[in-house]
Amino acid sequence: MMASQPAVSGQASLGVSELTAHPLRVPTAAPPTELNYYNIPFLKHPTWKWEIAWYFFLEGVASGCYLLGTLAGRLGGSRMRHLRNVAHEMAFLAFLPCPILLIKDLGRPERFYHMLRVFKPGSPMNLGSWVLSGFGGFAGITFLQAAGEDGKLGPLSRPLSRLPVAALELAGVPFALGMTGYAGALLAGTSVPIWNQSPWLSAVFVSGAFGSGASELKLELALRNQHNSAWSGLLDPVERGSKLLELLFLGLHLKRSGRAGRPLWRRRRGLMLLGALAATVASELGPGRLQRLLPAKQSRQAPERIRAGRIAGALLALGAAWLLRWTLVHAGGDAIEDIAASHAASRPSHAAPGWGGVGAQ
Amino acid sequence: MLTFFKSAEAPAPQPATGFFTDTTLCIGCKACEVACKQWNQLPADGFDWAATSYDNTHCLSGSTWRHVAFVEQMPAANLNGGHSTSGAGSPGDLASNGSGDYTAGAPYQGVTHLTDASASGAAGQVARWLMMSDVCKHCEQAPCEEACPTGAILYNEFHNVYVQQDICNGCGYCVSACPFGVLSRTESDGRAHKCTLCYDRQRDGLTPACAKACPTASIQFGPVDELRQRARRRVGELQGRGEQRAYLYGDQAAGEYSALNAFFLLTERPEAYNLPAAPRRPRASLGANYLFGALTGLALLAFSAWSAGKGNSGNQEAA
Ligand code: SF4
Numbered sequence: 001m002m003a004s005q006p007a008v009s010g011q012a013s014l015g016v017s018e019l020t021a022h023p024l025r026v027p028t029a030a031p032p033t034e035l036n037y038y039n040i041p042f043l044k045h046p047t048w049k050w051e052i053a054w055y056f057f058l059e060g061v062a063s064g065c066y067l068l069g070t071l072a073g074r075l076g077g078s079r080m081r082h083l084r085n086v087a088h089e090m091a092f093l094a095f096l097p098c099p100i101l102l103i104k105d106l107g108r109p110e111r112f113y114h115m116l117r118v119f120k121p122g123s124p125m126n127l128g129s130w131v132l133s134g135f136g137g138f139a140g141i142t143f144l145q146a147a148g149e150d151g152k153l154g155p156l157s158r159p160l161s162r163l164p165v166a167a168l169e170l171a172g173v174p175f176a177l178g179m180t181g182y183a184g185a186l187l188a189g190t191s192v193p194i195w196n197q198s199p200w201l202s203a204v205f206v207s208g209a210f211g212s213g214a215s216e217l218k219l220e221l222a223l224r225n226q227h228n229s230a231w232s233g234l235l236d237p238v239e240r241g242s243k244l245l246e247l248l249f250l251g252l253h254l255k256r257s258g259r260a261g262r263p264l265w266r267r268r269r270g271l272m273l274l275g276a277l278a279a280t281v282a283s284e285l286g287p288g289r290l291q292r293l294l295p296a297k298q299s300r301q302a303p304e305r306i307r308a309g310r311i312a313g314a315l316l317a318l319g320a321a322w323l324l325r326w327t328l329v330h331a332g333g334d335a336i337e338d339i340a341a342s343h344a345a346s347r348p349s350h351a352a353p354g355w356g357g358v359g360a361q
Numbered sequence: 362m363l364t365f366f367k368s369a370e371a372p373a374p375q376p377a378t379g380f381f382t383d384t385t386l387c388i389g390c391k392a393c394e395v396a397c398k399q400w401n402q403l404p405a406d407g408f409d410w411a412a413t414s415y416d417n418t419h420c421l422s423g424s425t426w427r428h429v430a431f432v433e434q435m436p437a438a439n440l441n442g443g444h445s446t447s448g449a450g451s452p453g454d455l456a457s458n459g460s461g462d463y464t465a466g467a468p469y470q471g472v473t474h475l476t477d478a479s480a481s482g483a484a485g486q487v488a489r490w491l492m493m494s495d496v497c498k499h500c501e502q503a504p505c506e507e508a509c510p511t512g513a514i515l516y517n518e519f520h521n522v523y524v525q526q527d528i529c530n531g532c533g534y535c536v537s538a539c540p541f542g543v544l545s546r547t548e549s550d551g552r553a554h555k556c557t558l559c560y561d562r563q564r565d566g567l568t569p570a571c572a573k574a575c576p577t578a579s580i581q582f583g584p585v586d587e588l589r590q591r592a593r594r595r596v597g598e599l600q601g602r603g604e605q606r607a608y609l610y611g612d613q614a615a616g617e618y619s620a621l622n623a624f625f626l627l628t629e630r631p632e633a634y635n636l637p638a639a640p641r642r643p644r645a646s647l648g649a650n651y652l653f654g655a656l657t658g659l660a661l662l663a664f665s666a667w668s669a670g671k672g673n674s675g676n677q678e679a680a
């Protein structure tokens with residue numbers, strides 16, 4: 001009876017008592033066939049759509065600006081004071097749409113405050129809700145003071161600029177840091193194969209946030225036609241370093257994800273990733289070269305053209321950051337539809353031997 | 362605010378309950394699906410058949426809490442790249458069983474009589490219908506419960522994973538967290554739904570509707586410890602009769618993933634039933650993500666601080 005079992009030969013030698021004693025049997029090699037059930041995904045499509053992609057982008061800008069602004073204010077001396085104020089203005093403005101996007105994304109928006117009915121830091125989304133709420137408070141009050149000092153709040157500017165925010169500004173730093181990174185953990189803490197396979201996703205978002213913050217500040221300063229070498233001395237290296245790290249961590253994430261990460265670099269999504277990469281590289285060309293690529297206008301003076309180049313560079317960098325987040329969020333749906341990749345993400349391994357059973361041998 | 366949300370006294374814990382679904386006994390009648398829908402007042406799914414099978418519900422979802430899968434393994438399908446039986450076939454067994462010492466009371470063996478090896482054309486291959494009534498696994502450490510930011514998902518006194526519908530705000534995180542694709546957010550009310558293990562019936566001392574309706578005892582309900590013992594005995598029994606492929610899916614923890622309080626007896630690789638062979642515990646990669654994220658953040662913070670300070674000292678020198 002046992003002799004005619006070529007395909008399950010690994011099991012044939014086990015008697016009944018051994019099987020009941022070891023009901024957990026770990027497959028030793030990759031299964032030989034691709035089984036699947038009528039091409040129906042066994043995971044569910046993530047509910048997140050454009051709202052979350054935009055949220056990830058904006059919360060990166062907001063937290064990045066906040067951190068750079070705080071550092072500039074603390075360590076940069078008087079010449080950085082203006083940069084610090086602009087940064088805190090941008091941080092809060094970028095933060096403002098965030099809660100709206102998140103609430104809109106809910107199935108029951110009127111119950112948004114249920115997010116804060118418990119403190120459950122083990123859930124990245126619950127932790128993120130607390131971090132976001134705290135950050136909003138610190139960014140809001142610092143904004144009032146900074147915008148007041150910048151003279152942007154009309155008659156209220158003067159009294160508001162005297163708000164004692166020094167300690168509050170610092171207290172917001174851990175919250176801003178949490179904002180930079182929890183988005184990656186939020187994605188990693190799911191069963192979606194392109195998100196949950198590596199330890200690097202959070203680092204992608206952290207470095208992306210620093211880069212987006214720097215790019216946003218460069219954009220705003222160029223739009224205001226303000227330039228200062230001290231500011232560039234902070235923003236340029238931070239922007240460049242962060243973008244390099246972001247690409248490095250993304251590469252590590254893709255590498256670690258292996259076959260399970262395939263939906264992230266195939267077809268449409270692959271083109272989008274390439275687009276983000278190209279935009280990042282282009283943004284590094286520098287304003288001089290970029291302005292030459294722009295449609296020429298006879299009337300433009302040299303400083304005006306350099307400014308146009310600066311704006312183009314910052315927009316390219318921000319566009320790359322946005323596109324990467326858009327792709328990461330939307331590829332979640334592709335991932336669950338790629339059934340082979342989904343199974344690849346739950347292949348038995350040492351850490352997760354699964355319940356392969358006889359058929360898996 | 363906390364008192365506003367304060368819940369009533371928690372009910373006293375009871376022995377953990379669950380399901381043992383023995384797929385070798387399933388005849389695909391869908392009594393469980395219908396009983397579940399009827400008791401829980403869930404909408405019908407229409408008649409969108411999966412290929413040539415009798416499966417019109419396709420998968421578990423917010424509106425389908427029991428789903429009967431119809432795995433049809435036909436030797437011909439092997440030729441056009443459909444469901445392969447390689448790696449699972451043990452034809453000698455089945456042939457000898459078919460002519461052998463089976464009692465009429467073992468429904469699974471009826472299937473093996475449908476096509477014998479010589480008639481199938483592909484030597485050594487027999488057709489198999491593997492019916493399986495799928496359900497929320499009520500994981501002992503459920504990723505959906507760990508993910509839920511509102512605390513809507515909890516373990517009730519029977520250690521069943523339960524979604525409190527008055528708390529859920531439809532964030533959808535549990536939908537992505539479940540490695541078995543059990544939950545979904547329904548359009549009509551924007552909340553996540555899944556099997557409650559008939560919490561309402563259990564509280565009144567009744568058996569869940571699906572187990573009550575199952576005519577072949579393929580779905581067995583009871584205290585999990587008891588079910589596990591019974592299931593292991595059943596595997597031994599099947600093995601003894603020559604069904605070497607029988608094994609338990611989820612009766613105990615496997616690496617990072619916890620045991621399932623609703624577990625299964627299967628005779629084919631998990632993928633054939635649309636189950637992950639080795640589900641990853643979503644929380645498993647969280648710690649490393651937080652760690653590397655934090656390290657990156659601190660490194661960039663230090664680099665930014667250095668850049669900001671450098672500009673400052675440079676300015677002072679220039680000034
Ligand atoms: S199977 Fe999915 S929905 Fe059911 S308890 Fe486990 S994680 Fe939650």
Ligand code: SF4
Pocket residue numbers: 508509510511512513514524528529530531532533534535536552553
């Ligand atoms: S959709 Fe509802 S049950 Fe699911 S995680 Fe969100 S709040 Fe919890």
